[in-house]
Each structure stands twice: as C-alpha cells, then as structure tokens.
Amino acid sequence: MHSGTFGGYFPLELNLSEQHYYPTARGYRSARSALYHLLTEKKPQRLWLPRLICQSVIEAVKAARVEIAWYTLDEALFPQLPAVLAESDFVLFVDYMGHCQPQKEKLMRLYPAGRIIFDHSQSFYNAPEPVFATVYSPRKFFGVADGGLLVTQDAMPLPASQDRDSFTRMTHLLLQHEYGTRAGYEDFQHAETALEDIEASRMSALTEKLLLSVNYQKIKAVRQRNYMFLRQQLASINASPFCADDIAGPFCYPLYFTGKKLRPRLIEQGIFVASYWQEVLSHVSEKSVEADYVNYMVPLPCDQRYEIADLKVMCQRVLDVIAGK
Numbered sequence: 001m002h003s004g005t006f007g008g009y010f011p012l013e014l015n016l017s018e019q020h021y022y023p024t025a026r027g028y029r030s031a032r033s034a035l036y037h038l039l040t041e042k043k044p045q046r047l048w049l050p051r052l053i054c055q056s057v058i059e060a061v062k063a064a065r066v067e068i069a070w071y072t073l074d075e076a077l078f079p080q081l082p083a084v085l086a087e088s089d090f091v092l093f094v095d096y097m098g099h100c101q102p103q104k105e106k107l108m109r110l111y112p113a114g115r116i117i118f119d120h121s122q123s124f125y126n127a128p129e130p131v132f133a134t135v136y137s138p139r140k141f142f143g144v145a146d147g148g149l150l151v152t153q154d155a156m157p158l159p160a161s162q163d164r165d166s167f168t169r170m171t172h173l174l175l176q177h178e179y180g181t182r183a184g185y186e187d188f189q190h191a192e193t194a195l196e197d198i199e200a201s202r203m204s205a206l207t208e209k210l211l212l213s214v215n216y217q218k219i220k221a222v223r224q225r226n227y228m229f230l231r232q233q234l235a236s237i238n239a240s241p242f243c244a245d246d247i248a249g250p251f252c253y254p255l256y257f258t259g260k261k262l263r264p265r266l267i268e269q270g271i272f273v274a275s276y277w278q279e280v281l282s283h284v285s286e287k288s289v290e291a292d293y294v295n296y297m298v299p300l301p302c303d304q305r306y307e308i309a310d311l312k313v314m315c316q317r318v319l320d321v322i323a324g325k
C-alpha cells in the first residue's frame with residue numbers, strides 16, 4: 001500500500017529483497033540504542049564489560065543505569081572473569097574483528113548462556129549464538145548512516161519511538177558519490193556525533209529499506225576474497241595470532257605490527273585506517289593486552305570497495321612504510 005497520494009516525484013529505486021539478513025532481529029537506531037533498550041528492559045544489576053571497548057557502549061550502559069564491573073583480557077583475548085558470576089551479573093563480550101569464535105564458545109561453556117551478551121558490531125556475518133542477546137552495527141560493513149540490530153529470545157516490547165532523522169545523517173553518503181570520500185568526511189563526523197544521544201529508538205524506515213537492498217552474499221564473498229589476499233601478502237610481517245582463514249565476511253584484515261607506529265605513516269600514504277578506542281589507554285596499563293591492541297592493531301580495509309588490483313597497491317604501500325621508504 002503506498003501513501004495514498006498519486007503522481008509527483010519518484011522514490012529511490014532500491015532493489016528490496018524479501019527479508020533481512022537476520023530476519024528475527026529487531027531494528028534499532030544504532031547498536032548502542034539496542035543495548036540501552038535491552039538493559040533498561042531487563043534491568044540487570046551489574047554488567048561485566050571489557051576494558052577494551054568502544055566508549056559508546058560504556059555510555060549506553062551508564063545511561064541505562066546499570067553498574068559496570070570491568071574485566072581485562074588475557075593474551076588470547078579471553079576475559080579474565082571470576083569463576084562464577086554473581087546471581088544477577090551479566091557479561092558482555094565483543095567478537096573483536098570477528099576473530100573470537102573460540103573465545104565465545106569457551107565463554108558459553110563456562111558461564112550461563114542466558115547471562116551473556118555478544119557484541120557483533122565488528123562481526124556482522126557471524127550468526128547469533130544461543131545467548132541472552134547479540135547486537136550488530138550494520139554501518140560498520142555497509143553504506144548506511146545508522147542502524148543497529150538486536151537478536152534476543154527474551155520477550156521485549158519494541159521501543160515506542162522510531163528514528164525519523166536518518167535522512168539528515170546521510171549527506172556524507174551522497175557527497176561521496178559526487179566528490180569522493182574525503183569530501184564527505186566532515187559530514188560523516190557530524191552524522192556520527194548525532195548518534196551520541198542515547199535513547200531507545202527503532203530503526204528508521206530509510207535505513208531499513210537500504211539494508212533490505214544490500215547484496216549480503218556478494219559482499220561477504222568479496223570481503224573473504226580480499227581478506228585471503230591480504231593474509232597471503234602480509235602474513236610474514238603480521239604478528240597477530242588472530243588471522244584465521246575461516247572468518248565470515250571479515251570486518252578488516254588486522255595487521256599487528258609493533259615495530260613502529262604504522263597508523264600515521266599509512267594515513268600519509270592515503271590508507272585511512274581507523275584508530276579504535278583511544279580512550280581505553282587512560283584506563284589500562286601501558287604494557288597491557290588492551291594497550292597493545294589499541295596501539296598496534298591496524299585494521300586494513302578488505303571490504304567490498306576493493307578489487308585485488310587495489311589491494312596490490314595498498315600492500316605495496318604498507319610494505320614500503322614498514323621498510324621505511
């Protein structure tokens with residue numbers, strides 16, 4: 001049924017598929033909005049959070065007025081938690097860059113699944129596990145301005161309000177088409193800042209439609225192909241133990257290199273690698289697993305924007321930076 005008006009201008013021609021990639025997921029304005037809603041509905045007394053986490057997750061937990069207990073990670077990125085969780089404790093674990101399937105399985109063996117929340121913001125293609133909840137942040141994988149997904153068995157009402165401002169946060173996506181990524185960067189930052197207000201809000205109709213138009217299988221395959229290429233080219237300089245070959249539609253290729261701080265040099269060479277979670281450094285010791293991860297794990301892009309020929313250029317630039325050329 002359309003809107004009841006006739007004629008006028010045409011809508012965006014999006015190639016809508018029958019269903020979402022995760023058909024049972026609830027759509028939210030962002031992953032943090034999904035987490036906030038889950039926590040305000042479930043009201044756990046305390047949530048264990050990793051020190052290695054995005055600030056927006058911390059803000060969502062604080063806004064939901066849930067007490068935070070912090071845990072650190074061991075070398076294998078496994079949480080250092082008490083052997084038994086207190087009665088009303090929940091634990092949130094991030095599937096870091098999609099490489100933490102073994103850690104998730106171990107957590108599910110050791111703790112009650114009904115009190116585990118998995119954060120799949122960096123692992124869109126990893127299916128939800130049978131735990132209390134799994135959250136996703138699709139814009140870290142696809143060109144949408146916002147959106148979050150929540151998969152939970154728990155009966156929860158949907159938030160009363162729906163995001164209707166998505167169109168105001170899309171300028172960067174439109175500018176990028178005409179003038180390239182650099183031209184949209186400032187608007188991208190504004191769009192990200194606009195998501196900082198935490199409220200329980202359903203996904204906008206626009207984002208929902210855009211997500212229904214994504215060719216998920218094709219993107220997954222391209223990401224895997226690209227990841228495997230980078231893995232083959234850069235394995236000899238990569239000290240990361242987290243480079244398995246069976247990562248579903250990877251978020252990035254994580255290059256762990258402690259020889260020098262690569263990020264600024266790579267950016268000079270036009271490789272815009274994100275710098276995640278700098279705030280973590282003020283809460284952990286200098287020599288911790290968390291600090292090393294923030295300082296030395298460089299997320300090289302392996303996504304659907306690139307062909308192998310592009311990646312060859314990128315690899316050469318990375319190798320030149322490492323060789324000090």
Ligand SMILES: Cc1ncc(COP(=O)(O)O)c(C=O)c1O
Nearest residue numbers: 030031032054056094119121137
């Ligand atoms: C691990 C992780 N979880 C959750 C989020 C929040 O996602 P969103 O921006 O969709 O609220 C982020 C943000 O970057 C993140 O890195």
